[in-house]
Each structure stands twice: as C-alpha cells, then as structure tokens.
Amino acid sequence: MAATRTQADEAREAVVEAALARLDLDAKARLLSGQDMWTLPALPEIGLASLVMSDGPIGVRGVRWTADDTSVALPSPTALAATWDPELARRAGVLLAQEARRKGVHVLLAPTVNLHRSPLGGRHFEAYSEDPYLTGLIGAGYVTGVQSGGIGTTVKHFVANDAETDRFTVNNIASERALRELYLAPFETIVENAHPWGIMTAYNTVNGTTMTEHRYLVNEILRGEWGFDGYNVSDWMAARSTVGALEGGLDVAMPGPDTVYGEALAAAVRDGKVEESVVDTAVRNVLRLAARVGALEGAEPAVTEPPAQVDGEALAREIARRSFVLVRNQGALPLRGTVALIGAAARDARVLGGGSATVFPARIVSPLEGLTAALPEGSLTYAVGADPNTELAVADKGFTLRAVCRDAEGRVIGTASAPNGQIQWMGSDLPDGVTHETLHTVELTGTYTPRETGPHTFGIKGLGAFTLTVAGTTYYDDVQGTDSDDPFISFFGAPEPRAQVELTAGEPVEVSLTHVVSIPEGAPIKAVGFTLAHQEPTRDPDELIAEAVEAARAADTAVVVVATTDRVESEGFDRTDLNLPGHQDDLVRAVAAANPNTVVVVNSGSPVELPWREDVAAVLLSWFPGQEGGAALADVLTGAEEPGGRLPTTWGSLADAPVTQVVPTDGELPYTEGVFIGYRAWEKEGRTPSYPFGHGLGYTEWTYQSLELDGTTARIRVQNTGDRPGREVVQVYLAPAEPDAERPARVLAGFAQVAAAPGETVEAVVEIPRRAFEIWDEKTNSWSFVKGSYEIQVSRSIVDRRLTGTINV
Numbered sequence: 001m002a003a004t005r006t007q008a009d010e011a012r013e014a015v016v017e018a019a020l021a022r023l024d025l026d027a028k029a030r031l032l033s034g035q036d037m038w039t040l041p042a043l044p045e046i047g048l049a050s051l052v053m054s055d056g057p058i059g060v061r062g063v064r065w066t067a068d069d070t071s072v073a074l075p076s077p078t079a080l081a082a083t084w085d086p087e088l089a090r091r092a093g094v095l096l097a098q099e100a101r102r103k104g105v106h107v108l109l110a111p112t113v114n115l116h117r118s119p120l121g122g123r124h125f126e127a128y129s130e131d132p133y134l135t136g137l138i139g140a141g142y143v144t145g146v147q148s149g150g151i152g153t154t155v156k157h158f159v160a161n162d163a164e165t166d167r168f169t170v171n172n173i174a175s176e177r178a179l180r181e182l183y184l185a186p187f188e189t190i191v192e193n194a195h196p197w198g199i200m201t202a203y204n205t206v207n208g209t210t211m212t213e214h215r216y217l218v219n220e221i222l223r224g225e226w227g228f229d230g231y232n233v234s235d236w237m238a239a240r241s242t243v244g245a246l247e248g249g250l251d252v253a254m255p256g257p258d259t260v261y262g263e264a265l266a267a268a269v270r271d272g273k274v275e276e277s278v279v280d281t282a283v284r285n286v287l288r289l290a291a292r293v294g295a296l297e298g299a300e301p302a303v304t305e306p307p308a309q310v311d312g313e314a315l316a317r318e319i320a321r322r323s324f325v326l327v328r329n330q331g332a333l334p335l336r337g338t339v340a341l342i343g344a345a346a347r348d349a350r351v352l353g354g355g356s357a358t359v360f361p362a363r364i365v366s367p368l369e370g371l372t373a374a375l376p377e378g379s380l381t382y383a384v385g386a387d388p389n390t391e392l393a394v395a396d397k398g399f400t401l402r403a404v405c406r407d408a409e410g411r412v413i414g415t416a417s418a419p420n421g422q423i424q425w426m427g428s429d430l431p432d433g434v435t436h437e438t439l440h441t442v443e444l445t446g447t448y449t450p451r452e453t454g455p456h457t458f459g460i461k462g463l464g465a466f467t468l469t470v471a472g473t474t475y476y477d478d479v480q481g482t483d484s485d486d487p488f489i490s491f492f493g494a495p496e497p498r499a500q501v502e503l504t505a506g507e508p509v510e511v512s513l514t515h516v517v518s519i520p521e522g523a524p525i526k527a528v529g530f531t532l533a534h535q536e537p538t539r540d541p542d543e544l545i546a547e548a549v550e551a552a553r554a555a556d557t558a559v560v561v562v563a564t565t566d567r568v569e570s571e572g573f574d575r576t577d578l579n580l581p582g583h584q585d586d587l588v589r590a591v592a593a594a595n596p597n598t599v600v601v602v603n604s605g606s607p608v609e610l611p612w613r614e615d616v617a618a619v620l621l622s623w624f625p626g627q628e629g630g631a632a633l634a635d636v637l638t639g640a641e642e643p644g645g646r647l648p649t650t651w652g653s654l655a656d657a658p659v660t661q662v663v664p665t666d667g668e669l670p671y672t673e674g675v676f677i678g679y680r681a682w683e684k685e686g687r688t689p690s691y692p693f694g695h696g697l698g699y700t701e702w703t704y705q706s707l708e709l710d711g712t713t714a715r716i717r718v719q720n721t722g723d724r725p726g727r728e729v730v731q732v733y734l735a736p737a738e739p740d741a742e743r744p745a746r747v748l749a750g751f752a753q754v755a756a757a758p759g760e761t762v763e764a765v766v767e768i769p770r771r772a773f774e775i776w777d778e779k780t781n782s783w784s785f786v787k788g789s790y791e792i793q794v795s796r797s798i799v800d801r802r803l804t805g806t807i808n809v
Contacts (some may be wrong), residue, residue: 003195003227008300012291015299018151019287025276028283029266034256037427037525038063039765041256041287047297048290053154053254054103056110057126058144058352058626059359059577060096062103064429066360067419072312072627073097073352073361076605077112079323079623081128082645082696083683084729085753086141090110092319093145093153094309100151100291106293107152107198109356113139115187116606116649117677122574125353125605127623129648130678130693132182133748133772136189143194150303152293154198155190156235159183159217161202161235163662164574165668170206170664174671179206180776181675184217184688189224192773197230197289201250204240211250212239218249230287242268251282252289255427255525277408298431311772313628318631320625325645327690332599332617332638334699337556338379339585341371342548344387345563345603348397353605353623360419361627367561367601370630374638381555385548386541388563388580392459392495392533395421399511399534401446405431408440419446421513421532426525436526442515444532454502458511460497465516468498471509475499494567495533541583545590550717551623552595560591561636563603572663578609578654588612601633607651610690621645639699646696646729646797650679652689658682679798680744694748694797699728704802705761712768716794716803720756727755730764730794731795734772737789737806746793747772768792773809785809 013574023031027043035041037268042050055061059071072078072095079091080342100108116130128135160172160183174183190196198223201211211217212234222228231251231772239253242260242446246268253259269273282792287296293527294301326333349366352358371380395401401418414434423442430439448470450456460466460480468476476498503509513532552558562584570576579585592598592615599618602608603625613619620643625632635641654660658681659673676684700722716730730753735746750766769787777784787809794803 008132008302012288012299015296016284016287018281019048019296020284022046023283023303025269025279026266028279029262031271031286031767032252032265032279032282033259033262034252034254034709035259037255037429040252048287049295051107051286051293051295052105053107053109054100054105055356056096056108057112058357059361060099060105061359062105062110065424065426068417069360070101070362071359072316073359074316075320075323075626075629076125076353076624077128078125078605078648079140079625079645080319081134081138081648082323082325082623083319084134084646084648084751085322086137086680088322089138089141090145090148091315092311093142094149094307095312095315097146097149097151097306098310099312101149101306103396104510105151105690106295107154107289108146109154109156109200111139111142111153112156113190114157114160115182115677117188117671118662119578119607119654119657120575120660121162121606122164123355124568125569126355126571130650131748132185133189134648136186139186140194142189143196147194147197148303150290150293150301151304152197152230154200155187155196156200157235158187158199158200158211158222159202160671161204164572165663166355166667169202169667171668172209172671173207173668175674176778176781177776178671178674180310182677184221186596187222191222191226193227197292199228199230199232200235201232201238203235210240212250213241213244213248215248216706220540229285229288231289236400237355243274246274248279248283251285270610284693316626317628317632317635320629321635321641322644323625324632324636324643325647326618326643327507327619327647327651327695328613328616328619329697330617332557332597333620333637335557335559335637336421338431339371339375339381340551340555340595341368341380341382341445341461341556341561342385342551342558343561343563344384344389346382346561347384349629350565350603350624351626351629352562353569356564357571360776364627364794365630367630367633369507370632370634371559371630374634374640381551383548383551385388385560385591386544386583387538388565388582388584389535391565391567392457392497392535394567395448395532395534398449399446400450401444401511401532403431404443405434405443406443407438413438420444421534423530425528427527430528436519439517439528442517442528443512445512446510446704448511450503450533450536453503453505454536455500456537457497457535458499458501459495459497459533460513460530461493461533462515464530466530467512469512470499470501475501475685490663493572495531518631533646541586545583545587548587549590549594552591552598555595556597558591558598559596559601560588560598561601562588564605564608569605578607580608585611588616588745590702590740592616599637607649609653610651613690614708618768642699642724642726643696644698644727646694647691648693650682650689650693651691652682652687656687656689658685658687676744680747683745683798692797692799694729694731694795695800696729696797698726698728700724700758702726702728702796704794707792707805709807711803712807712809714750714766714768714792714794714805716764716766717761718754718756718764719759723758725755725757727753729753730766731796732766733793733798735791735793736786737791743775746798
C-alpha cells in the first residue's frame, strides 16, 4: 500500500541519506530523544532545525499550556464525525495547519482514531465513531487537510487504546480478527488514503506486548504490510525499554531529555545490544519528517505554497451546525415566538473536553449569547434551572490573577499573566528569567469579584505544599497528596475543597494560592502544575427548578441546555455511568410538565442517559461544539440553518449497552465481544437503543426513489419533498443474505452527502469497497473474500431502510 514516490520524494530522500551519513552515533541517539516536552533537538551540523510538536485535535495549543496563547477551538471529534463529511474534515485540517504555522509547530499530535468500544470510555469525545469505516474516512480527510498545509500528523493511539482505566499498564486481549476488522482498520484506511507522516504508539499493552515495543503490529503490519514510511513517536512517557522500543519500531521517545533513548541508546549500541543500522532506520524516519515539513536544509518541503487562508471562526461555526444531530422533533423546531432559555450550561458554555485535547480560544459564544443576538429583543428570558458542576472548577469568571515566581530566599525571579486559575508549565515552559533550579514557589495572586452573594468554595488541584488565602484569611497551609499512580493526576485529577468564604456580589476580595514546587529526582517531565479551583454558592435545587418552571410557563418554547462537565468527560479516567450530573434530569422533567413545547439541547461529547426523551418535544445533540457553538446553535434553533448531523455512535442506556467492561482484572482487559461493538453488538443482542447509529433528522423531507446497482457501484436517486433546501446523508449497509453468527448482520459499506432544493431530485453514487466483503481468516492469517449473495440496504440509519437490492459476488 506504500504511496508511489514522486521525483520530489526521491530528491528529499537523497538529502535525508546525505544528512544521515554525516551524523555520529551520539547525535543520532540524541535526535531520537525529545529535548523537552514538545520538541526534538536541532542538529546544526546537518542543517536540521528543532522539530516542534503540539497537541490537537480540535485546535493547535502550541508549546505553552496557557490561556494566554489562544487557539481556534473547533467542535469535538465526535461532532466532526457526526457531519459524515470527509471533505469538511479536510477543511478542518487545512485550518489547523494554518494555526500550526502561526504557532511555529511542525507536527500536530492528532487525529485520535481509536473506536468507541464502550460508551464508558472517558476519552470517547476525542475519537470519532464506533464504526471503523466512518472513522477511517473522517480521519483520512483530516490528515489530508493538515498535511496539505505542510504540517505533519501523528495518527493515534496505535492501537486498542479504547479506555482510560489503568491506561499505562492494561493488557488488552484482542483476537487477530477483532484487531484487523475493527481496531487496526481506521489506521489502515488512513495510511492507504492519506499517507500520514507520523503515528503515535499507545501506552497500553496488546496481547502481552506493550505498544511501544510491538514489533509485530508496528514493523510487520504498519510498516511492512501497509507501507507506512513516517515516524513513530511514543505517547508521552510510554517508552519503557531502550532495546525493546527500538527493535519494536519506535523512532522517537517523548518527552525529553530523560528517555530510554539518548545516552542509553548510544550505550546499547556500543555494548552490542542493538545494531546501529536499526538506529539509522529510526533516524531516517525522523529526517524524512523534517524534510517534509521544511525543517531540513537542502530538502524542498512537501508543501511549498500553503493553502489560502481560512476564516477560523466561520469554519468553526459551520462544522458545529453541520454536526448537531436532531434526534427528536415533534414540531417544536425551528423556534417560534418567545423563548425561555434554561440551564447553567446555556450561560457558561462547555465547548471542549478535558485533558490533552484542551486549547484556549480567544472567544467563546455561549448559547445565551448566540440566542440573544439572533432573537428579537424582548423575546428571550433566562433561568439557571440546574448546574451540572457539582464539583469545583478552574477559577475563571470574575478572577483577575497573575503568577509570581520566587526563589528559596523569597526573591521574585519572574512573573507571568494567569488568565485563569490553572498553572501548567511543562518542561522549559517557564516565565522569562525562571529556571527549574531557581524556582521555589509560585503564587497565584489577584482579586475575585463574585457574581453572587453567599458561601463561595475555594479549592486546590495538585500535589505538594500549598497555602490558600482568601480575603486576608489563610484557610489551608499543608501538603496535599494522592493515592493515584497516574503521573498526570495534578493535571487531570479532581480538585479538593479547602475553604468556604461568605462573599458579596460585586465586592472584590484578594485571593492567593502559593505552591512550593517540588519535582522528584529523576522525574521524566519537569512540570509545574496546579489549579486554584472555585465554586459559586449552591442554591436549593428545588428553588432553582421552580424558577425555571415559571419562566417556561411564560414562554412559547422552553429550551433547556443540559451538559456534562470536565469531571465527567476527560482524559485520565473512564465514566462509571452515563447519567447527567446534578439535578438536570429533574429540571427537564419539571420544565416539560410545565411547557409541552420543550426543546432539550444535550451538550456532551459522548452518549448520556436521556430518561425523559419521550416527554419533550425535541432533542438536539450539540456535542462539545467549539468556540462558536452558541452562534451555531442559534442558527439551527431559529431555522436559519438545518441540523446536519447523523449519529456516528449508538446512543442508549447503560443497562442495555452490550459492551461496558473498561476496568481490567488482574491487569488484563479481554475484548470478549470480538468484532461485535457498537451497532453490530446492539443488533446481535437484539437490543433497542434510544437512538440508532446513523440517525438524524433535518427540517425537510426526503423520498428515496430508486436504487441502481452496477457491480459494486450503487446509484441512489433521492428527492427533497419538503418546502426548504436540505442536505441528506445517504447511507449504504451491506448484509449477507445468509446469516452467520460470526459476522455482523450488516455493516456500513458506504455513504454520500447530497444537497437539494425543494422538489429537486439528486443522485448519490456510492462505491462499495472490496473490504466490505472480506473477513480476517485466523487460520490462514489473511483476508478472505466471502463470496455469495448480499443485500444492499440504502438507509437513513442502521434501522431505517428505504431501498434494497441484491448483488452476488
């Protein structure tokens, strides 16, 4: 499957070989080990610049984890997949390449193409879909777009990194067939169709071998069978063995400088434990990446003329509205008349998931702001109703803070702005004039002006010694610890409440949180990370709901925004249930009882329970909609645009979900379900979800007129029979005519987007790939083309079949 090399590729390869020949062993070993959190060392002797990497996938954070360094924030990957539009994913990638160039970044650590094996996966929002085919095509579009802008991608996390529990140590036991047909499939599609310049190997172990040393999966399949010629970087701190990693196909161990490579690798070669030729192979892959992104002198970069500039705000808004999935509508949408907007998440928007996907947009449009701008003056009211934040959050609104760095004698050695209460300085990312050797304490200090009168709770997230002072009183002066062995607990763990202070709305008070910095000897990352957390006064839930009910009664339509929080959906932990936090379910029931024209907007990155779904007039899934989410929501609710999304993952209750095991036993997590995850498992178990895979409504009607089959090409004619323009996702499923308990009843085999004016008929053309007819034969260790009769099912979802035909292969 290797891409055909062009003359330009051959020219770059010649420069790579010449550069490699001029490096000694120590320089080679040093290159394969990060020099800090996000970069590789420069080698001036061969004209190699320092390669800079940055987290994605919804934006480009850059090398600084701070709200000072803003980034465009696109909707969550689940939202992008809900568009079912690889071309839109490509356009998103072009924008992210533009952002990367602006920030001096060469390589984006994205996309995440692990599958939604279980709805409990904590990082579910950061991956695309439960279906490998849809995931692969969206991922290929994304990679193509990013690399068209001259920026490398690292498709992650290779492979079977589908949950967060014990993610550093878990041994995922999966059959070869499940790996081939499900978990490897998106990576294979992307390698074949988009030729990514990088891959990231995961923390976890697969079938007894840790992924950073998995010679079979990396060298034999990824590089050998598929022809991948990019670089392979470890997930951060995943590499454990010098020889094992190198022989397992790992090119770069991150972050640096203290990794299993560097001096340890040079010593291993000199001691005869590994051949220098294997080191050369890894260095060659890194230099090829550098040549492609323009970081190696003498090599023409793969892209010499970047694409035209993209309007980031406009694209973020377009992706959001195209991603919203209208799963129920009993005539309540588009909106008419007066509106009561309800929910804390309508005012304080949740636009992205927690963890390494975090970026800091320059602006966020909340649902309240979006609807206020879109609706006639006087037609909108607002009530909190219920707050999903049952725990403390990062100190933000109302806080004016700065960070003051001092040495052991108390002298100020540097300062930095702090746009919120979170300090995350990774590696050398310290304020000017500050070094790890001189830094003793960091004080977050400033003022807080409350929005509400009452008892405010302040807390701390992080490990070590802290002193918390509010309004002149010290409430905490002690050492905060943890029982967790997750090295990122300071960043992803829960904050501890440490003070409750009576404050008055509008009256500012001084706030200070001082942290004594202590970095353990030999720590793989020199990082300073802690958070000042805060929670506003909690009012009586019944009182808040009563106020919302009164607002709902007085309006023609009630719009309730319910949401998860970063303590529910984030990197670092899995979910234990699918419930909405706080009293949000009670709120929806009460509002729906008061106003039958109730619309619920579900602001979550992944499935949640919707026990009231049949009691409301409409349900709209908005995912984590990115920085322009409120504006896009107003577009869709008012009918200026239609909701364009279709479900990329089945939504159902946890009690009915077929695959829920994410907690290993004795270090192992068997994938006993084999090839049956997502809709494949729901159908096998005969269970009915809340909303099936592929489901989604618009604001017009479609008639499926005809299906014409020519070999494996399906031509489908559909007509817009409604009264407004619309867009339809035509889905094609392949079902073996003779049932087989070892095969899914049907699989997604193709899809196409069409748009039409009222009354217009259009044609969708779908090519069914050969792989749809194949299964992995574990006896022959090869793909087996299964001949026979198949039903072609043209559908609006996995269960809503409109046209059928039969082919024999």
